Amino acid sequence: MKRVEDLTAQCIRCGFCLEDCPTFTETGSELESPRGRIYLVRSAVEGKLRWQEDVKPHLDRCLGCRACETACPSGVQYGAILEFARDKIEQEKPSALKKGFLAGTTSPTILRTQLNLARLLPGKRVPGPLSKLLSGETAEADLPTLPTALKGDPLAGMDQASLPAVKGEVYLLEGCAMRVLYPHVHWATRRLLRRIGYVVREVPQGCCGALHAHNGYLDEAKKMGNSLVQTLSGDLPIVVNSAGCGSTMKEYGHLLETEAGAEFAKRTFDLSEFLLQNGLQEELAKAKGLSQRITYHDACHLSHGQKITEAPRALLKSIPNAEYVELPESLTCCGSAGIYNVVQPKLARRLLNRKWKHVESTQATVVAMGNPGCHGWIAQASRETGGRIEVVHTAELLERAFSG
Ligand code: SF4
Ligand code: SF4
Known part of the structure; x- marks a missing residue:
């Protein structure tokens, strides 16, 4: 380093x-x-x-x-x-509160328990006392709602005749918050991968360490990173649908300071780049498509962290019957930024309002993005303004182009 x-x-x-x-x-x-x-x-x-x-x-x-x-x-x-x-x-000068908050957010079991318990408290936001302690300000972020669990085989119901032969396996990073709050995005991801001939090798796995690296806990981030490198060992590509995680994993060479970390980074792909490189555009050309006006928000750790801006756009523009429109200031942060909307709620709110004004200006019916933090925060703006514009992960929209 x-x-x-x-x-x-x-x-x-x-x-x-x-x-x-x-x-x-x-x-x-x-x-x-x-x-x-x-x-x-x-x-x-x-x-x-x-x-x-x-x-x-x-x-x-x-x-x-x-x-x-x-x-x-x-x-x-x-x-x-x-x-x-x-x-x-x-x-x-360690902050036990911040460390505890991060530990709770990055453990799927604790996160689920915390969200269930917090629902017992009045109000729909992050509990006021916690927000006051963490930021000194009134909470702005709504508590995430736990989605209904998805059961069964994600690949069930796919038209086998239209699928290519399986040509390989990949690992899919399940993440911590991602698997708890957005299991349907993993569901769509598995289906999209199958549409280009890949299936996911299922492996129990832990957190990648991104939130710890970004928030001042490099030793913990290294431990998590080293553990993930061991768990997802071998030479399979590693597909990631969360920009913050992918950005950190692509920098494991620098973070972990090991050859294994650098090699792992070379096998790590954001979902959009993996789909584009492996022929999803050709498959989309045969899809039913969507009659929607689509816009796209660049998650910072995808655009600035990984320098990926074209792959998601190329895929979204390939959806038959859809109209793609650019979002003004797409490359500007929405204010979610990991735990920023909890620890700096006022400034985060100003950035969210600015982002949402631009989303509305596009007159899109749906806005897509590739990161769970932005997804939850921008979806809150949509709810607060009547829910006329849907907020989705890019994977959900692409899969809908096939399956409706
Ligand atoms: S662009 Fe900003 S960070 Fe880069 S050299 Fe200039 S002042 Fe420094
Ligand atoms: S808030 Fe400003 S200084 Fe901080 S990472 Fe973003 S552009 Fe750089």
Whole structure:
């Protein structure tokens, strides 16, 4: 791993990133910009500023969206700087509450239990006392609703005559929140993979460590990452339908600092790129299609983290009978950003309102995306405005083009 001094030294302070940084455009403050935050981290590393008092409040307001990396002509690895700095801050003064919240969110069993128990409390939002403790502000995020469990074979009912022969197996990352809150997305994913000749090798698996890496717990993230590398060993491709997880897994070489981590990263694919590379467009040409006006929101860890913007668009545009329309400011964060909408609810709400205004401006009937965090947060905006625009994962919409 590069030293943080070398990473921060790459910033030439040109300011090209400023207008692409959502927290800078919302606040107008240099300290809430990538350039300002890099300067703060460098100064703290040199001992000129204090991590807790001078640096932490500004890093807490950073979304970790990495739009600054896309804009930066100097190749600054802002995500790596942020992970280092947040880890440093947590090591110096650990937050038991934040750590506990993350542990609950990344364990499917605890998450399910917590959501069931929280439903017993009044209100539809994240319980007020928890939000106050974590953020000092009133909660904005609705508690996720547990979906009805899906039972049976996800491949049941597919028209066998229209399917290609099985040509291989893949691993599918089940994730932690993803498997609890969006099992139907995994269902659609398995069907889409089968449509291009792949079946999923089922393996019990744990969390990838993405939320821990992004929130200041690099040791825990490494443990989870090393465990996943062992569990999904061999040479099968690993398909991921959650952008935040995929982004971290593609950076395991850097995070785990092992050859096995780097090799694992090379086998990791976002679902959209795997489907496009393996012929789903050709299959879509034969599908029934959808009479819908579709738009697409770029999840930050897919567009800025993995540099994938074209694959989902190419697939969505290939749905017969559908009309595709671009979303203004599609590359700007919606404010969900992992646990950001819980720990920074006010700023997250401003970004959600901005995102939703753009979604409505497209007059689409459905908006697709490839990350569970954005999915839940943007769906909340839809509910709050009457639910006229459906919010779905890209996989759901693509599968619907075949099966209706
Ligand atoms: S664009 Fe890159 S080099 Fe320029 S100020 Fe931003 S982070 Fe620094
Ligand atoms: S990660 Fe996003 S919010 Fe943070 S500095 Fe970069 S552009 Fe701004």
